[in-house]
Amino acid sequence: MSLARNTLVQSTLILGSRILGFARDLFLAARFGQGPMMDAFTTALMLPNLFRRLFAEGAFAQAFVPLYGEARERDGEEAAARLASEAAAFMIAFVAGFCIAMQIALPWLMPLLLSAYRDDPEVLRLAVIATQLAMPYLACMTLASLLSGVLNTAGRFALSAGVPVLLNVCTLIPLAAPLVGVEMAQSTLLLVTSAAVTVSGVLQAALLWWGVRRLGVRLRLKAPRLTPAVRRTIRIAIPGALAGGAMQLNSLVSQVLSGSDEGARSVLYNADRLYQLPLGLVGVAIGLALVPRLTRAFVAADHATGQRTMDEGAALAMAFTLPAAAALFVIPFVMIDATATRGAFTSADAARTAEVLRQFAWGVPAFVLAKVLTPPFFARQDTRRPMRYAVVSVIANIVLGAALFFGFRSMGEDGVIGLAIATSAAAWINVGLLASTLIREDAWRPSAAFTARLIRIGLAVAAMAAVLFAAGVNYGRLSELLTKEIAVLLIVGAGGLVYALAVVLFRAASLSELKSALRREPGGPPTTGLD
Template identity: 70%
Template sequence: MSLARNTLVQASLTLGSRVLGFARDMALAARFGQGPMMDAWATALMLPNLFRRLFAEGAFAQAFVPVYGGVRAREGEEAAAVTASEALSFMFAVVAAFCVLLQVLMPWIMPWLLSAWREDAGVMHAAVVATQLAMPYLACMTIASLLSGVLNTGGKFALTAAVPVFLNICTLIPLLAPSVFPMSQPEILLWTSAAVTVSGVIQAGLLWWGVRRLGVRLKLGVPRLTPNVKRALALAVPGAMAGGAMQINSVVSQVLTGSDEGARSVLYNADRLYQLPLGLVGVAIGLALVPRLTKAFVQGDHEGGHKTLDDGITLAMALTLPAAVALFVIPFFIIDATVTRGAFTSADAARTADVLRQFAWGVPAFVLAKVLTPPFFAREDTRRPMIFAISSVVFTVIVGTALFFWFSRMGFDGVLGLAIATSLSAWINVALLGGTLMREHTWRASTPFVARFSRVLLASAVMAVLLLFAGIGYETLSRIFFFKEIAVLVVCGAGALVYGACLVLFRAVSVAELKAVLKREPGAAAPTGLD
């Protein structure tokens, strides 16, 4: 498939999952608002979400693909399957032991993670049990991550993008059940947390089935630190850390917000919205880029590698900038129109919108990092992206902590400081990645790339003006269309139409080019070759 086709397959399937995820978050907001049970839920999902984003959504898969693909090319299918089986057995054993350890220690860890509610025994108990119920999801995602890498190397992207939908389906059920079977907030929390683990078992099982259909026979055996495992871990673990820098930043931010009642709920709701373009665009393009770049580097096709990166960056920004602009210009419109109901008030929406705006200007950097990291992975260079990622994490910890407490002392929302630091660190990471690629002549912005990217920026600016006026007239539009939910759909739809028209009008993209990039590339039909 072409890069755009692979990306659209990933993004389209991910979109279905994200829509259901948004429905789940609306149900969570309606059930819990921004109260103690919402803080407990955000805490219970903090570690599983970190590993889901590191593994299931591609960072680990990006790092594993070159390792598995290299063994496959040099030694054949059987040797690659042995390597994958050994790595799977070892990593699953380590992560499973880690999960059990965290479950045992959680009663002592939780007061530090959720210090704002330390004196409330009921909230503490609910948060501890909820986290223990959700923790096995980590082990499931260890299996899912490696299986995803095997499928992606075999040119199969659809199942990897489709299975995360089960997380949202499983967690929606206990959130909707109280409409029929009344339950207390703590009971809803515990059932929803248990559903997280159930979804992990389903995802891992479906991916295992997909790998077997591909003809790859993996075995989960006694863990051994073999030479193949050492080599895979040496590349994959740093790669996962590099690809997941933003997720580590997110966890650091959530730990800091544990001392402020409701702050973790604000961070959770803002995080879900600004993560949407990353999940739809950044991860999809990242997964599609790795096999193409690996093939180009192996064949010494530097021109092809440059063009692939040009296309990847342009496509990523063309799809990301509209979302970033909307989140920056009309965050309150979006949140109040879609989430405010039940226990979630307009005041909650206003606080979340302020934080979301500070995340929004970092969204392009979050996505760019996903595009600029694969060139390193394709050359099996995971050390430097890891160093860059650690540098950005250190920046977030130091600057974010300072801003969080300074803002709080000045009477402002401390979460704003965390959002600012997270966005700044993302741009620092991009500067380090992009600067290294340009310095080594792995990629350099060509004249056609600069011209096209400038037109994408211009189209985004036009859309921003439209959204600005829509935000000013939010209440009027809500009356005109009778419901605020309809108003936000109309505004977002109009913004998308204007943006698309401007892309064509400014010649950032043509209809012929759209048709061309969606065509299969010659030879792409081979089911087991690198795509």
């Protein structure tokens, strides 16, 4: 399929998952607010979420696909299946051991991770149990990421993009239980929801295993061995996962720093769900679709195709990401208050979260661009330099984040805002390093046509932002005349309509170009029931 069509398939499925995830977060906010149980739950999800985004959402898969694709092209299906089997056995054994070690160490680690509650042993105890229940999800995601890489190499993107919906379904069930008359104490609800995370991981891995077998690939899990193929996989995939997950590592740094501020981790979680949406819908989908195409171009030494693919991917990413970032920057309170303020989640909570979200918003284009700029490195099996750039961005985030977090707090301001500023700044540092390397080595040099299109997209976004600002100023009156839910739908709808019209007016894209981008490429892989 074409790059745009692959991206559309994945984005549509991811959107379904994110809608359910948004519903889950509304229930979380209503059940827990931004109190200790919410802080405990976000701590329980911190490591599983990190690994899910590092592995299941593309970084590991992007690094693994070139290796698996090379073995498949040069040595045949059987050799590729053997490589995948050996890698899966070793990685699962390693991650399972890590999970067990973490579960044992959590009673000593939790006072450091959640230091705001050192004087509340009951909250710490519940946070430890909840994290132990969610931790096996990591092992499931290791297997799921490898299986997704096998499917993506064969041009099958739908199943790997669709299975994350199971996480939201499984965790939504206990949160929505009161709707059918099943009431639970907050502490019980915390533990049941955390256990549902692991259940969803088992289901995701099982469904992807079925998909791989239906594709005709026979994987066999045996005793783990550090074979030459496994060593090569680790040497490329682990740095690749770290490189592709720079933003996730920066998010983890922010979570750790926020542990000393009661409610701060909940604020970060609620802001994270909104600013991560463009990354999941656009950045991850385009990144996964780029790797197989760039790998083929690299093997064939077809520089022109690689250049054209990168121009198309970057332009497509910015066309969807820039308007989302502008909306998050201009009307963050409107979006949060209209959707999340209910039950235990107050307007004051929405106002605090909105200020943090605004600082994440200007980093959103960088978060997505990093997913577009790392595939050219991965396609050439160069994961070390992106890893080094990721390390630089993480160090910058730690230094700047700690300085701003404690500096803001010393001035009586919300320290979490400083963490958001540091995360966005670190993301742009990473993008600057990646882009400058690609340009310097002529691996990708933005064409004049791409630059002109980016300017036209920017003009369309500016027109949309002006409309959103004017509508946001009148949000209070609109929400009094209508409900706040209808008000936000009208505001966002008006902004989207203006952007679509401006895109046509400024010739950022034409209908014929969109049809051409979505047309299946000749010679593409045949479809099966999986897509």
